[in-house]
Amino acid sequence: MNPLIHRIYELLLETYGPQGWWPVRGTYFPREEDPFEVTVGAVLTQNTSWTNAARALEGLRERGLLDPHRIAALEKKELARIVRSSGYYNQKAERLQGVCRFLLHAARRDSIPTREDLLGIKGIGPETADSILLYAHHVPAFVIDAYTKRLFTRIGLAREDASYTELQQLFMENLPRDEGLYGEYHALIVRHGKEVCRKVPLCNHCVLARGDLCAFYRS
DNA sequence: GTCCAGGGCCTAC
């Protein structure tokens, strides 16, 4: 166990507070948590700001379309029009319908999809699969994204060429297997990535460049 | 006008 992995989580949490990603009680999801809605959101936010993805999600909700049967039955062009604000709308319409077909046909009702199942769907890569497992189904799968890689490479805890799997192992082997912790940690990394450390290789004003991490950080 | 956002697929070497 490398204690730094958890220590960084504590520092981020102290700095930014709980981020309240899915299940969401905040701004973008007024409703109760719905695994399907979270799954759709995970696709819509691919390489796209959450505000743009949330608009698309809202468009689906206000039309009563947050249902795999309905999305699968829609004309693809119509679906693309509705999710336009999330960008890549033709691709995302296609991907959403692929996810829905899987949920309706391949998956058993009310069962949690496996990671392999999700990766078999066109348009679902490792990050989206783990996001769906973690935030929709509360499976402890640590989500790795570009922020995570950048931050932990700079800190020196990961190699530049580390694969998704290697980075995921870094977290999962050094943290208790806790889906709540994983979900909050990933959200905090994203928040931190937006706040600071954008272009400079190492920012001295960064929260992680102080305190007990300082010596390690600068070494 | 430029850069970026809660990626992933396809193609060419």
Add this chain to the structure above:
DNA sequence: GTAGGCCATGGA
């Protein structure tokens, strides 16, 4: 097996 191109909107 991997680097590069492509998908595309909306906010800073």
